[in-house]
Amino acid sequence: MPFLAHRFSESIPRMHSVLKLVAKEAFAVWSLLVIAPSTVTAQATLTVPVPIPEAKPTSPELTELVVVHQGDIPILISAPHGGTLPIDGVPPREGKGLKAGPSGFFTGRDGGTQELAEAVVDAIERKFGKRPYAVIAASHRKHLDPNRPPEIAYEDQDAKPVYDRYHHSMQTFTTRIVNDFRHGLLLDLHGQGSKRDTVFRGTSNGKTVDALKGRFGEQAIVGEKSLFGLLKQKGWKVDPDPFDDKEQSGFTGGYIVKTYGSHNAVGLDAYQLELGAEYRSKAARERIANQLADAAFDYWQLYLNGLDQESN
Numbered sequence: 001m002p003f004l005a006h007r008f009s010e011s012i013p014r015m016h017s018v019l020k021l022v023a024k025e026a027f028a029v030w031s032l033l034v035i036a037p038s039t040v041t042a043q044a045t046l047t048v049p050v051p052i053p054e055a056k057p058t059s060p061e062l063t064e065l066v067v068v069h070q071g072d073i074p075i076l077i078s079a080p081h082g083g084t085l086p087i088d089g090v091p092p093r094e095g096k097g098l099k100a101g102p103s104g105f106f107t108g109r110d111g112g113t114q115e116l117a118e119a120v121v122d123a124i125e126r127k128f129g130k131r132p133y134a135v136i137a138a139s140h141r142k143h144l145d146p147n148r149p150p151e152i153a154y155e156d157q158d159a160k161p162v163y164d165r166y167h168h169s170m171q172t173f174t175t176r177i178v179n180d181f182r183h184g185l186l187l188d189l190h191g192q193g194s195k196r197d198t199v200f201r202g203t204s205n206g207k208t209v210d211a212l213k214g215r216f217g218e219q220a221i222v223g224e225k226s227l228f229g230l231l232k233q234k235g236w237k238v239d240p241d242p243f244d245d246k247e248q249s250g251f252t253g254g255y256i257v258k259t260y261g262s263h264n265a266v267g268l269d270a271y272q273l274e275l276g277a278e279y280r281s282k283a284a285r286e287r288i289a290n291q292l293a294d295a296a297f298d299y300w301q302l303y304l305n306g307l308d309q310e311s312n
Helices: 002-038 040-044 060-065 113-128 157-181 207-216 227-233 255-260 285-304 307-311
Strands: 066-069 075-079 133-137 185-191 199-202 269-275
Touching: 060 066, 060 157, 066 113, 066 157, 075 113, 075 157, 113 133, 113 185, 113 285, 133 157, 157 255, 185 255, 185 285, 199 227, 207 255, 207 269, 207 285, 227 285, 255 269
Parallel strands: 075 133, 075 185, 185 269
Antiparallel strands: 066 133, 199 269
């Protein structure tokens, strides 16, 4: 018995060490599941398919109010503010008690962005030989704002199905791209009236493209071969320029890029493009769409090419 007691006392420190190691590993797993979903580290740990959101019922009206395109490549086009259609039975929003401004209440539409988004989809298909995913609002912003959280996006419950179709489609397509390619590009098209000849970058100062930065370094965001560097090479006047300057206040990126950006566990490298009037005009539409498609192709070759092979 003294011998057994002695051996048992010797094992206590070893047991203590094992328990400490188990606790440490358990905390690491907990960190990945709870703390890390808003980081690129969490995204990098995804090794099994993410469940696709369950399909929601639709209708001819919903299909008309939110235009959706299924895609074949890891590029998603979003355009929430260019629509002109009313939503039956839904009066204009009043915004009572809400702060006005870029991140608050606003009902003005981004003229030309719906048409430009459609042109970009077609231009990318011509350039790649495959179609990007797209979610485009056809309803007027005075009834519904898809670039806001639901509590301030609409005031009438009859607008909720339209909002839900927009974001269910965004979530579904983002998940499919992550499952099939692991990484992808989200281009969220907007219009701004501050500078007619300028396109402002919105990434929350690099946050919504966190995965890209983690894979390729800071220069993929702020270098000459970054997305906005490629656009500048095609003659676009971009801001910020130099690219490593802070993004313009009010144009740093809204709800869509923050919700579907790659800083989330399931997300894409997300850019909000705030386009001046010269980039949204009917006369310039085809040229701008082709230039954006060309830049997207260059970006794909640099940062996304081969991901479909890697993921299989």
